Amino acid sequence: MKRRGGERGKRDDQRRARSIVTLEDVARVAGVHYSTVSRALDPSKVWRVNPATRKHVQAVARRMGYQRDMVASGLKRGRTHTVAVVVADLANPFIAPVLRGIANRLEGAGMMSLIGETQDDSKRLARILDHLLSRRVDAIILTAARLSDGPALRRISRKGIPVVLAVRDVAGIRFPSCTNDELLGGRLAAEHLIGLGHRRLAQLRGPKDVSPTVERAQGFSKAVAAARAVEIVVRSTAATPTPDEGRRLMRMLLDGKGPLPTAVFAHHDLMALGALAMMAERGLSCPDEISIMGFHDVPQVDRITPPLTSIRQPSEELGRIAAEMTIATLSWPDRPPEERRLPPTLVVRESTTAPAGQRPTALNPTGETVRKSTS
Template sequence: MTETPRLHPTLQAVADAAGVHRSTASRALNPQTAHLVADDVAERIQAAARRLGYRRDAMAAGLRTKHSHLVGIAVPDMANLVFAPILCGIEDVLAKNGYSALIANTGSDVARQIDVVDQLIGRRVEGLILATVQQEDDPVLTRCLEARVPTVLVNRAEARHRAPAVISDDLNGMRIAVEHLIGLGHRRIGHLAGPQNLSTGVLRLQGFREAMERAGLDASAVMCASAYSREAGAVAGGALLDRFGDLTAVAAANDLLALGLYGALGERGLSCPADVSVVGHNDMPLVDMVSPPLTSVRIRHQEMGAEAARLLLEQMSGAASGITIRVTPPELIVRGSTGRRAARSRKAPAK
């Protein structure tokens, strides 16, 4: 005789159907304790749960155990393809350890970011991963620390290192971008910088200046973008080209800025790389599909996300000691947007 699924089947109903005690059914249906039940018994209990349509109430279980097994993740822009592999890396590690993620798109407004984090804390997350942090005394991180919620930063870090972080080696990443351009014969190289309230913008600009000065080249051709977006890249890139008309190459602080620069070049009747070579930063998905395919500094985003999740698990378990800053190595991926310096450079605009 087939059992008729109840509207809200209980744990006791599952236990009765499987012929086991209620506590055994509870252990078998909890991913954290299923290993304590013999395989054949656990399979019988889980099959009974499926037949009855039973769903474990994780929220109720969390209230009893004071463990929600939820982690909050705050990202500034879900439309930015950089964050997809970071999230994949985080969720893969969390899932293997019995945790689920609540992902929130915060935008760049600090008040909105604080409100979102407050909502995540209100949903009893056991830890937080922030991809939103500003360079100096980030107020969102301050809120997390005041609430005593274990918090890890990813992709960006604070100057004071108040929380563990996983970042790329931004200084070295920009160094290899500049050295690549110098190796192609370029001497008039500009930098399309990211926002200077973010660690990625600050460190990549510093890396550009250090690499240029080490080579004995002028590092003054810099324009800062207001945001990491194509639109901001087009505006700042156009200003960079107009102010420094003799540039033959530009190292951009991220790929979206580089793509915005593509548009600014086209508006001025210039081509890449024949007139100006361009290097991006991040090697986000699909930059190999644009024309020309973008040379970019590859950051190991998925690895970065996985490492951030592991750091957070250490924080939540109490196994972490001190503030850990982990740095992943970058790699230059050469494509069609960079080429050897043309025999004749463009002339600087008349002053």
């Protein structure tokens, strides 16, 4: 019985093997050399085949159901065709378009993204990095670095695996990076509110150990000081950019001594939602009594009441560029890509207006004005 079962298993293996379409099969049907098929079906070498032949080979491969053997290809080249993308918080709506930009670009290069989440915990980041090393990923795109993560990043750099920093930067770490111009974003927020006539302003700051919110705060404060306006400082920062933290910081601001600000800049749209909720609880009207604006221009903030003024960042483009940097680093290790900083855009809606007693700025008929930075 064992012998008959073994023979049956062997026949099944042979049948499955015959069902797998190989490069040689495609070459025979396409009427071209094996090496031509190999290049035509390899995203990194496809440019070496003329367009007509490439289209012909790819059409034959699709018709025959050819699937590239990524494991065999990886063993041959010492690559796994996977790039790890490490994020801080998958629930943050800002990160979704970044991931889309990364995945779309990597897919075009024949690579797959593997996503890990740190939950904004440095210890968890260290564990994830060790795990990714054991999985032999080709590279890491890191969007979750905190300013205190320098030692962990220096350790990973000594392992020789390419790392690209995206969204968040870390001082003193010489990795290729693609980030947003956060200083400019904070400045745009302040200049918008000051331009409306506000002279007493406040900001609800994000985490103090994350480069974007640190720079955002600096940009805002510098612009307020340059205009000789007054910044009312909230003596706390958000642990995470959530509505609950925005609500907590807004409560601290409203409970403070002295005159209230007439305009508030929240470092994240979700924090702005919490600030609006606290204002409603206290019977304050936005923007009649206090203007509120956020950051990131996440989906649906144009549908709340009032529609939220925000700073929009090119998130999907940032992800695409980070992926291109990763591909370039893998292709030309001795030619590190240049650092990129992408400019944000001010999106004006109905949650900001001039202070009480001053003529409000008119919006266009759609209720939204988009202003690009000229710097």
